[in-house]
Amino acid sequence: MPLSRRRFLQLGGVGALVVGGGVVGTRFRDGGSNAQAAPIGPTSVAVAEAEAARATTGQVVRRSLRAAPATIDLGGRTVQTWAFDGSLPGTEIRATVGDELRVILTNDLPEATSIHWHGVALRNDMDGVPGVTQDPVEPGGTFEYRFVLPHAGSYFFHPHVGVQLDRGLQAPLVVEDPAEPANYDEEVVLVLDDWTDGLGAAPDDLLAGFRRDGMSMNGMSMGDMDMGDMGGAGPADPQKPLGDDTGDVAYPAHLINGRLPAAPFTVTSAPGRRIRFRMVNSGGDTAYRLAIGGHRLTVTHADGFPVRPVDVDSLIIGMGERYDVVVTAGDGAFPIVAFPEGKDDPAGFALLRTASGRAPAPDTRPTELTGRLLSYSDLSPTDEVALPSRSPDRTLDIALAMGDGGRRWLINGKAFPDHEPLDIRSGERVRLVFDNQSMMFHPMHLHGHTFAVADQPGRGLRKDTVNVLPMQKLAVDFDADNPGQWLVHCHNVYHAELGMTSVVSYLR
Template structure:
């Protein structure tokens, strides 16, 4: 099936609509951005970092005119949205990239409420400033909070450290062998941030493997990323000049957390507060209270906190890296700002795990007969110069076939020693459970040497990308596709 098959248009026509059209013009272009005392030259949408959020209600039609102000082709992927296939923004799969100076019209119904975002799907453009939130309101939202705030997490190198294109070229040339991605970071030695490699000398066989496996101290394993970044940001700001969320004591704040990073998972916490997790990747869960959570690249979480009295750090620590943490502030009263470098206790307390998450009753996929089973093996090849699905790069891949209406079980088998945040386009899957109550997601951290089964209903026809949301792993080959049979 092609992205312009009549079945794609028929599925779009069948979506429930509000009758409202939200229009927007989006111009990716070179820009100079102040990160809070550090000015960098990068690319952004309309000069903002993050880009200006797009806010719609479920069932609205979104009409976006993309005007490419870059010197190279680009596209827009609407991350997590079950949209029509020819609007998904993946060059060589669903559309042609939009050439410099050219325009493209994205027009589709946004069917599901939740926290989403958008970004390019060309090269490593994501590791610039090209990203922004997409917030889809729910008319039936219970409203058990007083205000909401969007927090976008990001790892930053463009215009400061080594350019993303140079990092990718280094990996292609040198792979993991000489850590080529580490060069050029201000004030950092070449191995900073690769603490997961410490102590591996002299290890061989299973002993060395066991040392790198996930544990209570290293829940994603020892090796969590390939790039050490000079800075990490919350809403485009450095910790030294943080975004401040101003509220009042006892206000219930809904934080919509988006990880827009290219190579970094974050451990997120709010000092002096517990987090009530209500949604992940846009879909509701049975609420659970924790102190901290890990957000993989591309993942989103909604959490509610009841604000205390004072000034509190909002922290996002790069998981498994020695990079500086990202920080914002929550202020509900006068008081001194907590000093930089003093981490709150919450990140080391009760940490959310996927095992804690249960789909809310209204979004349970339910138990059912599996019509088709697929396997995706995740592997590293050529010392990190290539990352593969089922032994192939995207250029070499053969699409995995499904048929409309099928319930499909996909077995994700990670045969590498790094975690991979796997993202499926155009669908929300359920982590497989016998009772059918598996959490609904579109982005899932698959741990080293782990096997995870996910279930999806083939209800959105077309050709859909599946890939690792570490942008460097994706560009080095870790992407494939699921294609509907005609």
């Protein structure tokens, strides 16, 4: 595929030109002496070989998606936005682990777009990042995504262009494992989303304002603040587990499955039935504290991977994170509340109904919101998905910081696409050390891999998105077993667009 200047800068790094998986004139960048070392491009033989080696059922799941402007009823309020096939969230895609997914995207938007398959360790040329793994899908164009689904779990998909994620372009992807024990009676997917398009400022206008004016913390200009005077290492207040400043956008609404609290999404069941909730935070700038009134949550999966079950009252789900929980339904009508952590916005609200009777009010705040809150340290992976113990072959420091009064967000002192690739080689155990030097939390997401939280005792929790708290260092380990060029970035869509993005680059 032809290379734009931006793609050249993003993919190749200093001195590299990638054409059809080959590389011309690349210098070795990680301190070694091998002058032939070069990035493995998304169209390389190594990427195709990795895909061919994946276990497959031989089954093909075919879908088509149309990204286009749409009129959406949020439940009493109608907005003009962009969506997949005219629905919010988009229609769920469901398949079995080992199936090949073939999705034809048609772009009827007024600008270029793509699809990123969030959390899936897929082949690199299907990852959906324009300028890094593919050319953008231009208006009127089509693109077919074809890849094997290597792991079961709860995922979702969205564009990786600008702040399109903060419109209506997102939908769940569920990959089932037939061998998984069925310890529940029914299943419900909950997509949590912060919403401004058509109710407040458009996402592109918000981004333009941040580029012009920078971001603020509790009403103060970040450019006017002395970071040395802020003190502390991470949030000190247990009532504020993500710190004092959790986001930059005051959203007029928060949705659960595309519905406002006034006309909520309703889960209809019966008393005593065990319900598996697959929960996805597709929001652009908001972490949620989620609870179900009158119920405890048994957490069974984090970012798609099984964990040893833990019972809690509530959990925080950062942007891009997913949790699966099982609840035993009570008798009555119960609130499902997604409270925007650290914000004054109205909460997202849905209903669990197992009997007739008056529904709780949309502004209900169940006591479970202030009960036992899940933490990463509560969770450990099951034996079959635990990352085997091994010392890291390579450690990469990833410093997260604010620049230019909040007009830029930096990784290792640079704002993407002006970045220094993070070089690795196939077969290595790689440790990423996130060093948050800012006073905001960052949900850091690695494409194409699942890592283990290395700071935990024993074998760490498997995830692909992790909340790095203010002034915190957090290390994660992964095996370099999926060659290509992979983004690592903050899943606050505005931080990512203002530069908090880099590339984990496999070298030959």
